[in-house]
Amino acid sequence: MTNRTTSSPWLRGVIDMMAVAGLDTAELMRAADIDPGILLDREARVPTEKMSRLWRIATERSGNLEIGLIGSDLPMPGNFDVVGYSMLSSCNLRAALESISRHMRLVSDAAELSLEPHGENIHVRFDLFGGRESVPRERIEYDLLTILNFCRWVAGRPIEPVCVATVFAAPDDLSQFEKAFRCPIQFGAQFNGWIFTAEALDAPLPAFNPMVAELHDNLLQQRLAAFDGASLSVRVRREIARQLSAGEPRRESIANALKMSDRTLQRRLRDEGAPFERLLDGTRCDLAQHYLARSSLTTAEVAYLLGFADPGTFFRACKRWFGASPSQFRASILERPRKAAD
Numbered sequence: 001m002t003n004r005t006t007s008s009p010w011l012r013g014v015i016d017m018m019a020v021a022g023l024d025t026a027e028l029m030r031a032a033d034i035d036p037g038i039l040l041d042r043e044a045r046v047p048t049e050k051m052s053r054l055w056r057i058a059t060e061r062s063g064n065l066e067i068g069l070i071g072s073d074l075p076m077p078g079n080f081d082v083v084g085y086s087m088l089s090s091c092n093l094r095a096a097l098e099s100i101s102r103h104m105r106l107v108s109d110a111a112e113l114s115l116e117p118h119g120e121n122i123h124v125r126f127d128l129f130g131g132r133e134s135v136p137r138e139r140i141e142y143d144l145l146t147i148l149n150f151c152r153w154v155a156g157r158p159i160e161p162v163c164v165a166t167v168f169a170a171p172d173d174l175s176q177f178e179k180a181f182r183c184p185i186q187f188g189a190q191f192n193g194w195i196f197t198a199e200a201l202d203a204p205l206p207a208f209n210p211m212v213a214e215l216h217d218n219l220l221q222q223r224l225a226a227f228d229g230a231s232l233s234v235r236v237r238r239e240i241a242r243q244l245s246a247g248e249p250r251r252e253s254i255a256n257a258l259k260m261s262d263r264t265l266q267r268r269l270r271d272e273g274a275p276f277e278r279l280l281d282g283t284r285c286d287l288a289q290h291y292l293a294r295s296s297l298t299t300a301e302v303a304y305l306l307g308f309a310d311p312g313t314f315f316r317a318c319k320r321w322f323g324a325s326p327s328q329f330r331a332s333i334l335e336r337p338r339k340a341a342d
Contacts, residue, residue: 013079068142
């Protein structure tokens with residue numbers, strides 16, 4: 001497994017939704033190798049691979065390929081823990097989304113959110129990394145819907161994006177998606193996320209309070225410092241990702257970027273049970289899923305972005321990670337048919 005994880009509060013929201021779907025959630029968690037007792041510890045974290053496994057098992061057992069859309073009217077603020085308070089007290093939705101972008105790893109360091117201006121619109125990109133397992137589309141659909149619903153709850157008004165964007169192919173029946181998202185949906189897009197007008201993101205929020213916002217931001221900085229300080233591997237992964245397109249980074253260059261000696265880096269990663277080679281391989285695996293979901297990139301370009309010396313090495317890595325070639329894995333991400341579950 002990689003070292004990417006999701007917080008217990010987010011898991012709690014997922015489990016509550018699966019209970020609404022009529023599933024035996026305790027049995028689901030055991031089948032996914034997740035200790036049900038983890039729900040009692042708000043500081044606990046779950047490996048991203050196990051979250052994907054949970055979604056895959058839930059989809060199979062429910063026979064419902066739209067399971068991620070259940071409970072579409074619920075804002076689920078508890079999923080976001082303290083990050084949600086910061087969003088609620090923000091001056092506008094742009095600031096709220098920028099807050100979750102900066103602090104997303106407190107909710108899940110397997111996810112990233114970024115805002116990209118495109119003319120009069122803002123593309124809000126959501127990337128989810130599955131580690132050694134591909135991410136089920138049901139998991140991504142749930143995340144897209146949950147974050148959008150929370151934005152609507154924070155805004156206190158029916159926020160309607162220009163569209164929800166998803167890399168997946170359109171299902172035969174769009175009715176459940178249209179009912180859940182309540183806005184246009186762009187299937188086969190270049191990214192997962194939402195497109196908003198700048199005007200929608202800059203409208204003031206009703207609960208904005210600058211003093212409270214500052215208090216929440218200070219609290220988040222403390223929580224973030226504690227999280228990052230407790231996990232050097234998080235910082236190493238981010239630096240590896242930053243350096244990859246220039247070629248395979250050496251451990252010494254990562255140590256230098258983090259302002260520590262190579263020996264100290266090696267010792268601290270060993271203490272965390274996360275050797276550098278495994279972090280490098282795991283980061284490449286995560287980013288491979290991210291890049292292969294973008295049909296505009298050739299597999300040779302993806303190999304370059306991952307720092308591989310040649311496409312052949314990337315091909316062999318994909319076979320090891322996913323049991324499939326890059327082209328086969330891309331097809332499994334983008335073209336999985338929406339058929340009734342067996």
